[in-house]
Amino acid sequence: MKEITFILNNEKRSVQVEPSETLLEVLRDKMGLKSPKCGCDRGDCGACVVLLNGKSVRSCLVLAIETAGMEIMTLEGISAKNLNALQEAFIAFNSFQCGYCAPGIIITVTELLTKNPKPDLEEIKEVLSGNLCRCTGYKPIFDAILDVTGKEVK
């Protein structure tokens, strides 16, 4: 066990971790943050995506101990104040069905929109290709993103 400190959703937090524990395990089991989901535990599905120093990572592939001193943002952190325009668009377009993929997808798209506020459909598809969604056929997710970035939804 080793104590590490990081900035989690804008708060400085410390936690004891085992060297073998993944960031996903620590966030869920020790920090009480349940929005990152486990869909595969091997980097295939994207349900566990969080922002690490502003970059999206699969938290099931990151060892918690390596995140000491870093900034971590989960969907809870994004939702803390008010839902943002992207989240509102996802609601308006009924973008998600079961919603299990939603936290990972919202984090991935958040990173995309920070880098490029006006992505085109091809770019959206490419960025999302690592986030599996079994329910929706992705189309209502694309539509909401296009709408919130001011593009025409076909």
Place this chain on the structure above:
Amino acid sequence: MSDYKYIGKPVVRIDGKEKVSGAAIFTDDIDFGANLLHAHIICSTEAHALIKSIDTSEALKVKDVVNIFTGKDFPFKFGLYMKDRYVLAQEKVRFVGEQVVAVVARTPQAARKAAKLVKIEYEPLPAVFNQLDAMKDDAVLLHPDLDKYPHVPWFFPQEKTNIAHWRKTRKGDMEKAFAEADIVLEDTYYVPRYAHCALETHVAIAKYDYSGRLTVWSSSQSPHTQRNLFAEALSSLGLTHKDVRVIAPHVGGGFGGKAGVTMEIIPAAIATKLPGYAVKLRWSREQEFMNTYQRLGLVAKIKMGAKKDGTITAIDHKIYWDAGAYVEYGANVVNAVGLSAIGPYRIPNVSIDSICIYTNLPPGGPYRGFGYSEFIFGLESHVNRIANKLNIDPVDFRRINAIKEGDTTAYGAEMNPSGLHQAIDEVAKAIEWDKNRESKDPKKAIGKGFAIFWKAPAMPPNASSSAFLKFNEDGSINLLISGMDIGQGYQTVMAQIAAEVLGVPPSKIRVENPDTDRNPYEWQTVASHVTWGCGNAVKKAAIDARDQIFALIERVYHLSQDSLYLEDEAVKCHTKKDFYLPLKDFVINGIMTEDGTFKGGPINARGVFMPEFSSTKGDPETSQGGHPNVHYTVGAGALILEIDKETGKMRVLKAAEAIDAGKAINPDLVKGQITGGLLQGLATVLYEDMRFDKGGKMLNPNFSDYKIPTSMDVPDEIIPIIIEVPQPDGPYGARGIGEHTMLPAAPMIANALEDALGIRIKSMPITAEKVALTLLDKEKEK
């Protein structure tokens, strides 16, 4: 009928905010504190073997291990339609991945570590992985005691064989019909197994407390069915139904995989041996692939006759199902198809044999479409080929034969109102069926494929639904129902139904995930029946509430009930225009009368729905008589496919799908089902594929090797079309559509390939590799 306020409107999901904010709680998200134990399951490495010995002595010494369980600890069978499975394997294992030993420890790490020290000795038995081999006289028997297994009365197991059920449907004179046909085509089609791949794996936590109460938190489509099965299976402990409670949080996708009871029985049974603890079991992705229900594979032999003018005279459809090692649920898939494998056609002469065969592969079970996708692949391929041979346009051929209201089904009941012909026309129009397309790229070919479909809910005749509805002080409502929102939007749709009756907006109606202690009975969320069945119950509950409100107003204000109506969260009166009483003023506290006393009180209402006309009492030899299916939902689909002739790579340029929802209570959610279901269906035909080695071990139990669609695989254009021919006994005319949306996908692809390149592929999946190889073979033949 456009004067509805909330029905037929694209209302936003009432669970939308929860899901996009990260607030939605799924089963694995619940904390149980330090008294939580973790179960780790040791799975069989053998496909068929006797368990000679299990040595747990070393494993028990590992720090933090609490106990280790084997089949001996739970010597009873369970199952939904047929009791043929066990909590942990008894004496024998029947598939690779079967649960054999459960190690329970204070940490998952300790459980895993100890599991490595358990020694299991097997004595291998001959195994059978192919249903046709399993039918042979000398085949090894998976269940020698099959004749002793309790089952529902509509199953017909064949003693001392691997045939767990044989559904026969017979109608007309086959010999005569084939003799009279101008063309008879016979062929065989193959569909492999598929996995649901819900993004959330199965997980359940069970706690048996010191008062003798069993609570199970479970990611489930079937909380009440689970409670019933747990109570029955564990009745030897003195548990009664009131002592068993199932709590079902949000479900991260179901698609049939989380119906009935599979792994959830393990923590439930273990918990009864470890009172006071919560015991958690969560499938890894690999276990999810290897040991939950899989979609059954099939071999379908179709013989169909037709006249020159295009009328189909007869169908002989023999379907051999690879149902796996346990068929307590899967046998009902076989049954459903045995009643409906003529497809949505008017065919006077019918012979169907749908045969459920045990194999040493994982248990087959419900998967979105419940067997219909599987037989529709062969049937809609076959129909297309006959049309081509008769030189009739495939769409026209379907127009000639498509079933209409009042036609008789294979088992002799009358077809319900149906917009099938309208669906055919609208899809043909949307896809511009008559337009000829050619690729500008000489390396590529373009083809078009068409398919129609139907599906009925497969349910016991007494599958019922119920609803409680209660008002709060501010006039908002809690609606208590026990169907599951597995993503389809059920809770929103139920809120819309109550909203319409009571004049309260859906946003003021809370529908929570169920808890069997307080929410009333619902059979299960399967069969695309909850919009219809539970929708009826909710509507009745809302009407009950309205009746209570109107009776109270009449009693206090002497206004006739007929003159009252509800609007904008208030009671209004047709005959007394200035009468206006907000619901919030009285739905809890009643109405004060002149003498200061109060009349009325909390408005609590209930509704129950039972499909009272349904019956499974058909003749076992012909299936004639009875009314096994409550109704069919129908539709049509078409797509334009581009194929790279060198690589076989395919791209869907455009797809249209029409479905007769009866009444789309929420058109936006219906469209969501169409895009999602269509992509799931396209994946089964274009790339998904469960691979097993010679010993029956699945080779690709992960998302790197078992590919499900990503955002890059979405067709360039999808045109969802909603048809509304009302179902007379549905709420506002609605019937279910959730499963149906994936049904036409596979034959559309097969038919488009033939249209483009003249090749006919009769086995799924139709991968790029298969297409390229078939094209090469065709070249060689020249």
